[in-house]
Amino acid sequence: MNPLVDIRQFDQSLWLDFISRPIIIDGKLQHRISNEALRGVTSNPAIFAKSIGDTADYDSAIKALALQGKTTDEIYTNLAVSDVQAATDLFRPLYDGPDHGSDGYVSLEVSPELVNDTEGTIAEALALWKAVDRPNVMIKVPATLEGLPAIRRLISEGVNVNVTLIFGLERYRLVTEAFIAGLEDRAAKGEPLARIDSVASFFLSRIDVLIDPQLEKIAAEGGDKAKLAESLVGEVAIASAKQAYQIYKEIFSGPRWEALAAKGAETQRLLWASTGNKNPKYDNLRYVDGLIGPHTVNTVPVETLDLFGKSGKVAATIETNLEHSKDVLARLPELGINLEELTQHLEEDGAQKFKEPFAKLMQSIEKKRALAVEDKVDEAKMELGQYQAAVDAQLAKFKADNFVHGFWDKKADLWTSDEAGQHSIRSYMGWLRVAETMVGAVPEIEQFVHEVQAAGFKHVVVMGMGGSTMAPIVFKSSFPKGENGLPMSVLDTTDPGAVRAIEAELPLAETLFIVASKSGTTAEPLAFGDYFYAKVKEIKGDKAGENFVAITDPGSKFVTDATEAKYRRIFLNFPEVGGRFSALTYFGLVPAALYGLPIGEILERAILMMRACGAYGPTDKNPGLEFGTALGVLASQGRDKLTIVVPDSLHDLGLWLEQLIAESTGKEGKGILPVAGEPLGDPSIYGQDRVFVYVGYKDQADESNTGKLQALAAAGHPVITLLMKDAFDLGQEFYRWEVATAVASAVFRINPFDQPNVQAAKTATDKLMKAVETEGKLPETEAPAASENGVDYYTAAHGDGAASVLKAFFAQAQPGDFVCLQAYLTETPAVSASLLALRQRVMQELHLATTSGYGPRFLHSTGQYHKGGPNTGLFIQFTDDNPQDLALPGRSYTFGTFKNAQALGDLQALLDNGRRTLRVNLGKDAEAGLKTLLAALPPLK
Ligand SMILES: O=C(CO)[C@@H](O)[C@H](O)[C@H](O)[C@H](O)COP(=O)(O)O
Numbered sequence: 001m002n003p004l005v006d007i008r009q010f011d012q013s014l015w016l017d018f019i020s021r022p023i024i025i026d027g028k029l030q031h032r033i034s035n036e037a038l039r040g041v042t043s044n045p046a047i048f049a050k051s052i053g054d055t056a057d058y059d060s061a062i063k064a065l066a067l068q069g070k071t072t073d074e075i076y077t078n079l080a081v082s083d084v085q086a087a088t089d090l091f092r093p094l095y096d097g098p099d100h101g102s103d104g105y106v107s108l109e110v111s112p113e114l115v116n117d118t119e120g121t122i123a124e125a126l127a128l129w130k131a132v133d134r135p136n137v138m139i140k141v142p143a144t145l146e147g148l149p150a151i152r153r154l155i156s157e158g159v160n161v162n163v164t165l166i167f168g169l170e171r172y173r174l175v176t177e178a179f180i181a182g183l184e185d186r187a188a189k190g191e192p193l194a195r196i197d198s199v200a201s202f203f204l205s206r207i208d209v210l211i212d213p214q215l216e217k218i219a220a221e222g223g224d225k226a227k228l229a230e231s232l233v234g235e236v237a238i239a240s241a242k243q244a245y246q247i248y249k250e251i252f253s254g255p256r257w258e259a260l261a262a263k264g265a266e267t268q269r270l271l272w273a274s275t276g277n278k279n280p281k282y283d284n285l286r287y288v289d290g291l292i293g294p295h296t297v298n299t300v301p302v303e304t305l306d307l308f309g310k311s312g313k314v315a316a317t318i319e320t321n322l323e324h325s326k327d328v329l330a331r332l333p334e335l336g337i338n339l340e341e342l343t344q345h346l347e348e349d350g351a352q353k354f355k356e357p358f359a360k361l362m363q364s365i366e367k368k369r370a371l372a373v374e375d376k377v378d379e380a381k382m383e384l385g386q387y388q389a390a391v392d393a394q395l396a397k398f399k400a401d402n403f404v405h406g407f408w409d410k411k412a413d414l415w416t417s418d419e420a421g422q423h424s425i426r427s428y429m430g431w432l433r434v435a436e437t438m439v440g441a442v443p444e445i446e447q448f449v450h451e452v453q454a455a456g457f458k459h460v461v462v463m464g465m466g467g468s469t470m471a472p473i474v475f476k477s478s479f480p481k482g483e484n485g486l487p488m489s490v491l492d493t494t495d496p497g498a499v500r501a502i503e504a505e506l507p508l509a510e511t512l513f514i515v516a517s518k519s520g521t522t523a524e525p526l527a528f529g530d531y532f533y534a535k536v537k538e539i540k541g542d543k544a545g546e547n548f549v550a551i552t553d554p555g556s557k558f559v560t561d562a563t564e565a566k567y568r569r570i571f572l573n574f575p576e577v578g579g580r581f582s583a584l585t586y587f588g589l590v591p592a593a594l595y596g597l598p599i600g601e602i603l604e605r606a607i608l609m610m611r612a613c614g615a616y617g618p619t620d621k622n623p624g625l626e627f628g629t630a631l632g633v634l635a636s637q638g639r640d641k642l643t644i645v646v647p648d649s650l651h652d653l654g655l656w657l658e659q660l661i662a663e664s665t666g667k668e669g670k671g672i673l674p675v676a677g678e679p680l681g682d683p684s685i686y687g688q689d690r691v692f693v694y695v696g697y698k699d700q701a702d703e704s705n706t707g708k709l710q711a712l713a714a715a716g717h718p719v720i721t722l723l724m725k726d727a728f729d730l731g732q733e734f735y736r737w738e739v740a741t742a743v744a745s746a747v748f749r750i751n752p753f754d755q756p757n758v759q760a761a762k763t764a765t766d767k768l769m770k771a772v773e774t775e776g777k778l779p780e781t782e783a784p785a786a787s788e789n790g791v792d793y794y795t796a797a798h799g800d801g802a803a804s805v806l807k808a809f810f811a812q813a814q815p816g817d818f819v820c821l822q823a824y825l826t827e828t829p830a831v832s833a834s835l836l837a838l839r840q841r842v843m844q845e846l847h848l849a850t851t852s853g854y855g856p857r858f859l860h861s862t863g864q865y866h867k868g869g870p871n872t873g874l875f876i877q878f879t880d881d882n883p884q885d886l887a888l889p890g891r892s893y894t895f896g897t898f899k900n901a902q903a904l905g906d907l908q909a910l911l912d913n914g915r916r917t918l919r920v921n922l923g924k925d926a927e928a929g930l931k932t933l934l935a936a937l938p939p940l941k
């Protein structure tokens with residue numbers, strides 16, 4: 001027995017007289033819909049004043065909107081519309097379902113300042129109707145004399161209207177007239193009448209609040225009217241409602257109404273509003289259980305609704321004691337009380353009761369807005385030495401050419417004169433403003449996070465490659481897990497050892513797997529998805545899809561497959577945002593939110609940087625432009641090894657930066673080489689090809705790096721320092737680096753948004769995989785140049801034994817070259833330590849820049865530069881015998897074979913591009929094999 005549910009037997013609909021973002025996000029509203037038969041929501045200016053103005057729940061959204069240059073009014077409308085949209089979406093199944101009974105609505109009111117303005121009301125109501133863009137929204141319009149023509153007009157336009165602020169019976173009749181006339185106007189235009197719903201909100205408790213004291217006064221004065229007055233205390237509101245219901249029955253019957261009903265019109269139901277009791281002497285449920293009857297709505301405050309759920313009495317009461325209620329109203333004049341006059345007063349007071357909190361709400365938004373726009377991005381420290389003049393000259397040229405304007409206008413000729421290239425550039429500039437779109441998606445994502453938590457998930461695994469997983473990797477390692485977040489792992493390798501390690505640490509049935517692939521065609525994430533889906537299916541059978549989420553672009557085959565496999569959710573990303581520019585889209589933000597991070601704050605910082613970069617109009621200093629120009633000019637002058645220096649707490653930021661910079665700039669024989677993960681050394685070990693960029697925290701000392709950077713700057717190396725307030729500023733840095741990368745690409749005149757050489761390796765891999773499918777194994781490779789202690793060396797360089805082959809390989813190095821380690825191995829601390837030791841030997845002895853990446857991850861990242869950038873790399877590829885190999889369900893090959901094919905395919909692509917390569921197969925034990933190689937390594941010079 002639950003009164004909230006049982007009340008439906010009497011065709012009474014309960015709506016909630018409250019809305020706020022938290023109840024939408026944390027699942028409470030959904031719970032009321034699913035478990036408590038809640039059938040609608042009403043909002044009003046006072047409700048929004050409470051949920052927006054009196055809490056910090058909307059602060060980051062307010063800030064983000066303020067930074068976008070929105071006015072206070074626009075900010076309010078945006079917040080209110082977003083909440084109403086989210087709530088209407090929750091009611092959509094009810095609205096669309098067979099039992100809708102004209103319910104499933106969420107009401108949004110026009111500004112209380114328009115209470116006496118017909119045209120203003122019409123215009124705003126139409127604008128809100130369009131902005132919410134949901135069929136199950138009702139626009140609230142006050143029943144003032146000026147409101148009545150607006151109601152008629154809006155109904156005739158097909159807008160659902162909730163007529164608010166009704167206090168008296170005469171006015172109620174006029175409201176029904178406006179509604180019916182509106183329907184008739186519409187019918188005359190030949191427009192359909194079905195599913196145009198309206199309610200007439202009759203306000204109750206306020207009637208008693210006004211009249212009871214007058215009755216009590218008369219009663220207290222004694223005399224012949226005292227008894228009558230006493231008997232009417234607390235009776236007037238309910239009597240008015242009961243009489244209104246009789247009017248409703250009368251009006252919505254008879255030939256005039258029947259003619260409209262025949263065309264599909266629904267009656268304008270009475271809605272009991274102001275139903276929270278205000279008088280401690282009364283039963284708190286009097287305006288709920290006293291007014292139950294068919295085809296009526298009661299919108300109830302949270303506390304009253306909860307109380308009704310506990311102790312409500314369910315019975316048809318709307319037509320009980322009708323004679324008495326008639327009598328109550330009839331006898332008021334005997335006491336000198338003119339109800340109609342008083343209701344006019346209630347109307348004016350009611351308007352005021354909305355205007356005041358609304359004005360306060362607007363003041364509070366305005367205060368937050370003004371504060372937000374004062375915020376500034378800290379200036380970067382640029383120590384450019386001899387290059388300063390060239391950078392200034394390029395900046396002056398950009399200024400003269402109105403570059404920033406063209407940039408925001410997506411003028412593709414800033415990058416290339418080639419028409420196809422220009423088309424591709426224009427198609428991939430969605431990242432410029434995607435953070436704004438994502439501010440609006442924050443509630444949806446946070447709602448999803450609550451759903452996942454409520455479903456009992458204990459762990460998240462994000463599976464994808466390159467741009468689809470880099471941002472989650474950075475979020476995970478730069479932030480501690482949020483208080484309510486889930487532990488997160490990222491799988492971005494086909495290495496069977498890594499797949500096994502992840503699987504071993506997971507509670508499979510309670511793990512949410514996110515398959516992240518923009519294209520929906522990348523082989524690795526699809527393989528990961530298949531592998532873990534099969535595992536979960538063994539436990540959950542047909543319900544396996546509950547544990548899977550897809551993030552992908554619309555329209556891919558993956559969308560169809562994920563739908564068929566009944567994935568819990570499919571987040572559709574934006575085709576106009578490329579993978580490496582997608583950190584601030586669903587790809588970065590869904591995992592971040594599941595990990596417990598307040599994504600609204602991350603976006604807010606990004607938008608601060610957008611603003612500084614000129615997104616909303618010219619700025620004095622443009623951090624993205626200045627930084628990007630410096631990187632572009634420095635690279636053009638030979639300082640093309642962008643050495644990224646970070647404190648330990650940001651150790652994975654380099655992975656994201658590597659992809660952004662290398663894949664965007666490394667093409668047509670040009671490019672900036674990102675160098676991450678090298679420990680800083682003395683100036684003497686570096687060549688003249690470096691620029692050092694430090695990204696750290698303003699308030700956290702990082703002595704091990706700062707001293708060395710000073711020495712490097714003093715020695716004439718360009719050093720740029722970017723300091724963040726805290727890790728939320730990663731939003732800001734993602735954006736700064738994206739702009740800077742695009743600007744640097746304009747300095748080189750290349751298209752930053754394509755990756756022409758990535759496909760070559762994929763094609764070579766596909767060819768090899770086909771051979772595996774037909775031959776059962778990969779083709780044999782050529783004989784090694786040397787084999788020693790279980791380690792095989794394959795290279796064009798000749799030598800007698802491992803040491804001399806290695807010597808000959810390194811002897812090819814020239815100043816300005818770099819050495820790139822490519823490890824198709826299981827990532828372990830020991831492997832990473834050996835790779836680092838090798839890098840240090842190269843740095844110390846050859847003074848060359850070094851990079852290092854695990855395969856196949858780097859194929860989707862720096863791999864573009866390796867093949868498309870300048871031919872200055874010496875590539876050492878490490879493979880092993882995949883001692884922990886793993887079968888792939890439904891395929892004829894293993895993870896290990898797949899990974900080997902990727903290594904060989906990429907090697908082929910490197911050779912096809914004339915790169916200097918050395919492949920080292922380390923045998924069964926990669927850690928031992930690397931030690932063997934290090935031991936064999938002769939002096940490099
Ligand atoms: O939407 C409606 C009516 O349609 C409601 O939100 C209505 O505005 C509220 O019930 C009243 O404003 C609440 O009034 P009160 O309890 O403050 O007297």
Ligand SMILES: O=C[C@H](O)COP(=O)(O)O
Nearest residue numbers: 466467517518519522579
């Ligand atoms: O950086 C992007 C990777 O190549 C993965 O692409 P995807 O997101 O289309 O799977």
